[in-house]
Amino acid sequence: MKSLSKLLGAVSLCALTTVVQAQAKFPSKTVRIVVPFGTGAMIDIIPRDFGNKLQEKWGVPVIVENRPGAASMLGAEYVAKAPADGYTLLMASSSTLSAAPFLYKNLRFDPLKDLVPVTLVSDAPSILLVSPQLPVNNLKEFVALAKSKPGEMSYASAGVGGIIHLQTEYFQGLTGIKMIHTPYVGSQQAVADLTSNRVQMMVDILASNTGNLQGKLLKPLASFTQKRLPQLPDVPTATEAGYPMVTGIWFGMAAPRGTPAEVIDKIQKDISAIINEPAFKKKYEDQGMYMIGNTPAEMQKIVSTEAERWKKVIQDARISIE
Structure with a gap:
C-alpha cells in the first residue's frame, strides 16, 4: 500500500513538474x-x-x-x-x-x-463631430438645433450595435434629442456624407480623424473626456458644455x-x-x-x-x- 502511495505521489509530482515546465517554456x-x-x-x-x-x-x-x-x-x-x-x-x-x-x-x-x-x-478618446456646413459652433447650439428638429437630423455610425452607435444613443438619452441613425460599413465611409451634410453628426475616436480635422473636413464640437485633449486644446469637453459624459x-x-x-x-x-x-x-x-x-x-x-x-x-x- 505504501509502495502504491509512493508511486502515485511520484506520478503526480512528475505530471505537475511537466505542466510547470511546459508553462515555463x-x-x-x-x-x-x-x-x-x-x-x-x-x-x-x-x-x-x-x-x-x-x-x-x-x-x-x-x-x-x-x-x-x-x-x-x-x-x-x-x-x-x-x-x-x-x-x-x-x-x-x-x-x-x-x-x-x-x-x-x-x-x-x-x-x-x-x-x-x-x-x-x-x-481611444471619442469626440463629437459635425458637418462644417451645419450652422452651429458649440455643443449647446447643436443640441438646441437638434431639439428644434426632432427626427429630422441624422447621425452616422460604423455599424449597428458598435460602440460608436451606442455612444450616440447614450448622448441622445443624456440630452433629450432624437436623431435618425444612419449606419455605415466603417467610420471613414461616413466622412464624405458628413462633410457634405447628408448626415449631420458622428461620434468617433480622435485617432481615426486627425487628417480629417487637419483638413477641416469636419468640425469638432466636444470631446467625451475628463479634460481637454492636448491635440484639440480649443475644443471643450462635453462636461464643460453641461453634458457630463466620459466615454x-x-x-x-x-x-x-x-x-x-x-x-x-x-x-x-x-x-x-x-x-x-x-x-x-x-x-x-x-x-x-x-x-x-x-x-x-x-x-x-x-x-x-x-x-x-x-x-x-x-x-x-x-x-x-x-
Whole structure:
C-alpha cells in the first residue's frame, strides 16, 4: 500500500513538474493574435506593432490574423473555442466584450464567460463631430438645433450595435434629442456624407480623424473626456458644455477561459513593457491613442463596468441583432 502511495505521489509530482515546465517554456511555438476586424484600423495596426517586438523578445513567430465579421463576433468565437494554452489570443474592442453579449440573441458562445482578460492595451478618446456646413459652433447650439428638429437630423455610425452607435444613443438619452441613425460599413465611409451634410453628426475616436480635422473636413464640437485633449486644446469637453459624459473605445487582449494564469501573467507583463516604452507610447499618444498595459483584474473591472453601461443603453434604445 505504501509502495502504491509512493508511486502515485511520484506520478503526480512528475505530471505537475511537466505542466510547470511546459508553462515555463511559453512560448515555444507560433503565437497568433486574432483581430476580429478588417485591416488598416488602429485595432489592427497596434498589435502588429507590438507583435513584432514580442517576436523579437520571445524568439517565436507572432502572427496577426484578421477574422472580421458579425461585428467582431466571428473572430471572438474562434478564439473562445481555441485551445486554452496562450497561443491563440484576441485583440478585442470594448464592443466585443462589453456590448456584444447584450446585443445578439443567438450567440453560440458567451464573450463574458468564454474569454478572459489579459491586459488593456489602449484607450481611444471619442469626440463629437459635425458637418462644417451645419450652422452651429458649440455643443449647446447643436443640441438646441437638434431639439428644434426632432427626427429630422441624422447621425452616422460604423455599424449597428458598435460602440460608436451606442455612444450616440447614450448622448441622445443624456440630452433629450432624437436623431435618425444612419449606419455605415466603417467610420471613414461616413466622412464624405458628413462633410457634405447628408448626415449631420458622428461620434468617433480622435485617432481615426486627425487628417480629417487637419483638413477641416469636419468640425469638432466636444470631446467625451475628463479634460481637454492636448491635440484639440480649443475644443471643450462635453462636461464643460453641461453634458457630463466620459466615454471612449478601448482595445485589449483576451484569451480563452482556462488559459493558465502563469501564461496570462507572462503575456500581460511582456506586452505592458513594450507598449509602455517611451517611444512607443509617444508614437500613439500623438495620434490620440493612450497605451495602458494593466493587469487582468484591472481590465476585468473595466469590462464589467462598461458592460453595465452599454447593457442599459442597449435596453433603453431597444437595439438587438439576430
